[in-house]
Amino acid sequence: MAVEKGEQRTGSRALAVLPYAVMTVVTTVDLTAGPGVGFLPLVSLGPAFAGLVGGWRRTAVAGLTAFVLCLGLGVHSGLFESRRGLTALLSVAGVTAAGVAAAVMRQRREAELASVRSIAEVAQRVLLRPVPRGAGPLRIAVSYTSAVAEARIGGDLYEVVTSPAGVRIIVGDVQGKGLEAVESAAVVLGAFREAAHDEPDLPAVGERVERALNRHLSGERFVTAVLAEIGDGPRATLLNFGHPAPLVVRPDGTVGFASPPDRALPLGLTLHGGAAPAPYEVPFTPGDQLLFYTDGVTEARDAADRFYPLDERAALLKDPDPEAALRSVREDLVEHVEGPLHDDAAMLLVRYRQSR
Known part of the structure; x- marks a missing residue:
């Protein structure tokens, strides 16, 4: 990061110097080659470049500098005895005016974009709130990468709620992209946050979310999701609505997927028939890890069109710091794709602390 910031500062300084470097070159050539070459109007490139990379004040200063140079060189070369000197001055004035307008x-x-980004950051804090880093014996970390350039939020969702029944979790993926996907994610998360506190069991939480989503969705849009409940016992209860099965990593290095006994339809498709998913349990004891993720992780492809082998990368989760462990997986995922991700990718890691 420090190297990138240093490179950005160096680039900014180079762009700031560029207009004056161009005017210096034009002045030198004009003095060396003489007025017959006709280089003098090119001094207007100074304010032109300044208008592209600087503010309107910097552009005006560059334009004033170019005007003074043009006037001085014109007098030195006797260009004002003909129309050439006046034409050069008018060129500098016109380019400067256009550069100032473009800079404004x-x-x-840029101010409007900064405002939009600020609003997006607020929306992110409301929609995808920071998850608790710890809850009882659990340590939790989350990673979210949007596939949309400069976007802070997208169609993937996650939440962790501490309820009377234990820690309840949801990780999901909304069909589609854009603002409609964000709106659907907001509906799911709002319903889950309320239901996770109120409902006695995980199926009831799923039913509440399903009802809320059915009131919101139109057509055949849907949301895949996996819900989890981790209480005081040695097991985690899962409820899977057509979502990729969480990855289970044991202390001895054993890796597997916590797949449901039967596939179920995603949220929002119950009106089209099909039974609701049945809850199932997986052992979850001290030292175990559960990695919830969206298909943007496992369906990321490399140059040879191979999917990201998440289970083969489970060793990256050995880092004692769960956030650092997820960061390692995310960096490895980007390296696998060799470029920006083509889909949103969310990961939520739950680690059961080992007793000392």
Whole structure:
């Protein structure tokens, strides 16, 4: 990160110097080659470049500098005895005016973009709130990467709620992208947060979320999701609505997927028939880890069109810090794809602390 920031500062300084470097080159060539070459109007490239990379004040200063240079060189070369000197001055003035106008419009757009990003950050805090890092014997970490450039939120969702029945978790993936996906994710998370506190068991939580989503969705849109409940016992209860099965990593290095006994339809498709998913249990004792994720992780492809082998990368989760462990997986995922991800990718790691 420090290297990237240093490179950005170096690039910014180079862009700031560029207009004056161009004017210096034009001045040198004009003095060396003489007025017959006709380089003098090119001094207007200074304010032109300044308008592309700087603010309107910097552009105006570059334009004033170019005007003074043009005037001085024109007098030195006797260009004002003909129309050539006046034409060069008008060129500098026109380019400067256009550069100042372009800089003003660009600054306005940048201010609007900064405002939109600020709103997006607020929406992220409301929709995807920071999960608790610990809950009883559990340690929790989350990683979210949006496939949309500059986006902070997308169609993947997650939440962790501490309820009277234990820690309840949801990780899901909304069909589609864009604002409609974000809106559907907000409906699911809002319903889950309420139901996780109120309902006595996980199936009842799933039913509440299902009802809320059916009121919101139209057509055949759906949300895959896996719900989990981790109480005081040595097991975790899961409820899977057509979502990729969580990865289970044991202290001895054993790796497997906590697959449901039967496949079930995603949330939002119960009206089309099919039984609701049945809850099932998986052993979850000190030293165990449960990794919840969305298909943006396992369906990420490399240059040879191979899927990301998440179970083969389970060794990356050995880091004592769960956040560092997830960061290692995320970096390995990006390296596997060799570029930006083509789908949102969310991961939520639950680690059962080993007793000392």
